[in-house]
Structure formats: C-alpha cells, structure tokens
Amino acid sequence: MTIWEVLAVCAAGVAAGAINAVVGSGSLITFPTLVAVGVDPVVANVSNNIGLVPGSFTGAYGYREELKGQRDRLVRLGVASCLGSAIGGVLLLSLDPGVFQVVVPVLIAVACVLVVVQPRLSARLAAGRPHADSHGGVALWLGVFGAGIYGGYFGAAQGVLLIGLLGSFLSEHLQRVNAAKNVLSLIVNFTAAVIFTVVAEVDWWAVLAVALGAMAGGFVGAKVGRRIPAPVLRGVIVAVGIIAIVKLVYG
Template sequence: MTGWELAVICAAGAVAGAINAVVGSGSLITFPTLVAIGIDPVIANVSNTIGLVPGSFTAAYGYRTELQGQRERLLRLGLASATGALIGGILLLFLDPDVFEVVVVALIAVACVLVVVQPRLNRWLAERREHAHPHGGAALWAGVLAAGIYGGYFGAAQGVLLIGLLGSFLDDHLQRVNAAKNVLALVVNAVAAVLFVMVADVDWPAVAAVAAGAMAGGFLGAKLGRRIPAPVLRGVIVCVGVVAIIVLVYG
C-alpha cells in the first residue's frame, strides 16, 4: 500500500469518525474507500470495524457530560449490543464471502435510505417521546440486540438505527440519546474487533490509517459536529454510499 493510499484512508477515517459522533454512518465513507483502493470487501469490512474503535471511544468521551446518569441504562443495553455484535461478527466470518458481497449492497442501500429519512424519523420521535417508556423495557433491549447483530456484520448506519430505537423507547433528550448511541456503537465495534483480531484476516496498515483519522475525527466531531449542516452530511453520506454500491456491483 502506497503512502498516498494510506493518506486517503486516514482522511476518510477522520471524516468517518466525525460523522459517527454526530450522525452515525461513517462506515459509508471508510468502507468504500478501502474497497476502491483494492482491498477485498470482507477484509475491508473487518479492518474498517477494528480501525473505527478508537474513533468510537473519542466520540463517546466527547459526549461524557450527556452520559451522566445513564450508567445503569448503558450496562443493560450494552449487554444487548455486545451479544448482537458477537452474533453479527460470527455471521460475517462464516457465511460465504459471496453472500457478503450481495448482502452488503442491500445494507448500504438501506443505510442510505435511513440517512435520507432521518429528519422525518426525528420529527416522528419528537411527537411520541413524551409517551416513551422511561427505561426502554424488553422491546428496546431486543431492538438494540438486533442493531448489534447488524453492526457486527456491517456497521454502516448502525448509529441511525440506534438513535431511532433509543429515541422511540426512552424518555430523554436527543443529545443524551446521541451520547448513549455513541457508547453502544463503541461496544459493538469493540466486541466485533476483538473477534476479528482473533480469527479473521486483517489489513493492519489500513487499520492503522483508519484508526489515526477516526480518533481525531471522533473527538472533533463530538465538539464541532453540531455546527455542520445536517443536509450537507446526509448528502455526502448518500453520495458515498451510491459510489460504494457502484464499486461493489460493477468494480
């Protein structure tokens, strides 16, 4: 891998880290970048998940004020995220690689749709938040488990899924919901990463480049991301997602 390719991956990691902190869809930046450089899609997905862990940590740390008072909630939901991530990671490793290449195109398309409809989703959540269960209940736990399976298999837009779930079932402000989302995404990425390091093929130079960028991006995204116009973020994510689909289908 050339120095220029590593620089491009690092830059993509920085953008992804910032987007993950604010919205959650950063893998739609880094994953297609790795594929476009020529890394096998499954190895790219594995390396991307590992590389984004430091960025998930800095994003969660950046929202530490909003995390106050959420310890018990996050311990319960974190178990669901960890269990789901393990299941999703195992599916990625043991399903036929050809299945992944087919499924991931559909997942990217779904992720792009989720990003586009997020404003309407947020309005719907705001309308029903006053009736939300204060602790989420079993339905939220099951939903977070499913999101963890999705995230362990392919993490793009898991943040959007988590915000939708948490906002639907919790009686809390959106910024605290986003803070909880960052912690749960960190759990998913970390558990999947441990599994992948133990048993999967990893492109370590790509991991290092993604991690370096994601750490900076996650921290800055938590601090400054609210100033970035949401339509701009959504537009960039959808464009990258479309490029990823084209690369995977016709590349």
C-alpha cells in the same frame, strides 16, 4: 500500501471518525477508500471495523457530559449491543455477502423515518406509558440487539439505526440520545474487533491508518456535534441515511 495510500486512508479515517461521532455511517468513507487502494473487500471490512474502534472511543468521550445519568441504561442496552455484534461478526465470516444487501437499505430507510417522526412518536409513547421503563423496555432492547447484529456484520449507518430506535423509545433530548448511540456503537465495534482480531485476516497497516485518523476525527466530531441544534442534527442524520442507502444500492 504506499505512503500516499496510507495518508489517503488516514484522511478518510478523520472524516469517518467525525461523522460517526455526529451521526454514524463513517464506514461509507473508509471502507470504499480501503477497497480503492487495493485491499480485499472482506479484509477491508474487517480492518475498517477494528480501525474505527479508537474513533468510537474518542467520540463517546467527547459526549461525556451528555452521558451523565445514563449508566444503568447503557449497561442494559450494552449487553444487547455486545451479543448482537458477536452474532453479526460470525455472520460476516460465514455467510454470503449478498445476504444483507437487500435488507440493509430497508433498515436504514426505516431508521430515517424513525428519526423524522421521533418527537411525535416519543410523545405518544410517553403519553401511553406514563410509568414507562426509562431503559426503553423489551422492544428497545431487542431493537438494539438487532442493530448490534447489523453493526457487527457491516456497520455502515448503524448510528442512524440506533438514533432512530433510541430516540423513539426514550424521552430524552436528541444530544443525549446521540451520546448513548456513541457508546453502543463503541461496544458493537469493539466486540466485532475482538472476534476479527482472533479469527479473521487483518491488514494491520490499514487498521493503523484508519485508527489514527478516526481518533482525531472523533474528537472534532464530538465538539461540533454537541453544538448542533436538534432539528438541524435530525436533518443531518436523515441526509446521511439517504446517502448511505444510495451508496449501498447503487455502489
């Protein structure tokens, strides 16, 4: 890549890191940018995943106050994310890329619906389970596992999926849900990155450009996202989800 292409990818990384910290779907910015500057799509997907890991870390760190008291829950759900991501990474390297193209928009649409109905759904679930598992139970574990598979395979809008799941099964404020989402997204991205680094072709210049931008964007996104009221944040999440569906369906 030329210096201008590297700068363009780095700028896309800033935007992606900020969006990932607030909602998710930052890959919908960096992945097309890498392809646009001439990186092979599969290599771009792999390199993008690795490059976004530092941004995922800074985004999660920025929400450290909201993470207090969630350690046990995140350890349990983190196992699901790790296992799912490993499977998704293997699928990316072995399956026809068209396999998930039909399923992914549907998953994002379901997640958007979950985000919209989350307050009422959470209230009903809490009323029906007065002694509910604070970790969300088996259903949430399996949902996070499935989101991990998707995230390891591609990852765009995995944040929307995770927020929809976590917000529906946990009686938590949306900002604490978002903080948990950032940690689980970090686990998914890091697990897939380890696999890709070992067995896949990687464009390390692309990784460096995305990583530098995503680190800065993650800090900015966390500072902004923590100040957004829950209803507004919910609207942003749904808007990003709709954009993700349009981009994935119509390219």
